[in-house]
Amino acid sequence: MARIHKKMKAADFVKKFIFISIGAVMMAVALEIFLVPNEIIDGGITGISIVLSALTSLPLGLYIFFINVPFLVIGYKQIGKTFAFSTLYAIGLMSVVTAFLHHVEPFTTEKILAVLFGGLILGAGIGLVLRFGGSLDGSEIVAILLSQRFRMSVGQIIMFINVFIFIIAGFVFGWDSAMYSIFTYYIASRVMDIVVQGLDESKSVTIISNEYQEISDAIISRLGRSTTYIYAKGGYSQEDTQMIYCVVTRLEVSKLKSIVQEIDERAFISIQQVSDVLGGNFEKNSIH
Numbered sequence: 001m002a003r004i005h006k007k008m009k010a011a012d013f014v015k016k017f018i019f020i021s022i023g024a025v026m027m028a029v030a031l032e033i034f035l036v037p038n039e040i041i042d043g044g045i046t047g048i049s050i051v052l053s054a055l056t057s058l059p060l061g062l063y064i065f066f067i068n069v070p071f072l073v074i075g076y077k078q079i080g081k082t083f084a085f086s087t088l089y090a091i092g093l094m095s096v097v098t099a100f101l102h103h104v105e106p107f108t109t110e111k112i113l114a115v116l117f118g119g120l121i122l123g124a125g126i127g128l129v130l131r132f133g134g135s136l137d138g139s140e141i142v143a144i145l146l147s148q149r150f151r152m153s154v155g156q157i158i159m160f161i162n163v164f165i166f167i168i169a170g171f172v173f174g175w176d177s178a179m180y181s182i183f184t185y186y187i188a189s190r191v192m193d194i195v196v197q198g199l200d201e202s203k204s205v206t207i208i209s210n211e212y213q214e215i216s217d218a219i220i221s222r223l224g225r226s227t228t229y230i231y232a233k234g235g236y237s238q239e240d241t242q243m244i245y246c247v248v249t250r251l252e253v254s255k256l257k258s259i260v261q262e263i264d265e266r267a268f269i270s271i272q273q274v275s276d277v278l279g280g281n282f283e284k285n286s287i288h
Contacts, residue, residue: 127195
């Protein structure tokens with residue numbers, strides 16, 4: 001058993017190493033082949049590095065690596081040893097690849113195409129690295145550290161940092177490039193979410209109905225999803241009842257609504273986003 005466990009650990013490490021490497025290379029390709037030649041920037045420390053590289057003519061990879069490293073060192077305790085080393089490797093590899101690609105001709109000089117394909121590849125690369133336990137930008141670490149001093153969330157600080165960077169980009173590259181950069185950042189963030197969460201993102205569903213037994217049986221038989229009863233008491237009626245809780249994929253939400261409304265048109269249905277699902281039989285195939 002111990003030998004099998006070690007083999008699994010080794011396999012997981014190799015898998016992680018391969019996908020973080022692919023993600024880092026993809027980001028380098030997006031930057032040097034699509035975005036930077038067309039004066040389009042990314043957010044975070046990468047965006048700052050692109051601006052500094054344009055102003056000083058020093059290699060982009062140099063700025064990306066040396067600006068990120070101090071924040072990795074400072075935030076070592078907050079982000080953990082494994083994440084720190086995975087991030088350091090990803091950023092180091094990405095920096096080296098940008099240097100190799102710096103003199104390669106861009107695939108297109110049409111800015112709309114650069115935004116679309118650059119944002120797509122950038123988001124996929126960042127998403128792969130995040131999914132396998134690393135990062136390609138230290139701005140999140142900066143945000144975590146600043147959020148501990150100021151009464152602001154990490155998301156708010158990242159947004160403030162990026163707004164500042166895009167304003168600077170407007171002065172350096174022109175306001176057209178700054179607006180193209182905002183669209184690129186948006187596309188990249190959407191693609192990144194898809195890669196990290198997967199296409200079949202999960203939803204948690206809470207159902208309140210007097211027909212809870214029949215609804216629960218229908219969900220189990222027709223969707224193949226297990227359900228859980230949660231004791232509840234009506235605030236107005238003061239009657240005891242059972243709520244139904246279950247987790248389904250995004251693609252199953254519509255069918256679940258139909259099942260519930262067929263049985264009880266007045267049933268209360270609450271649907272929420274789930275960031276991750278582990279354990280149980282969730283990943284088995286649905287019964288349709």
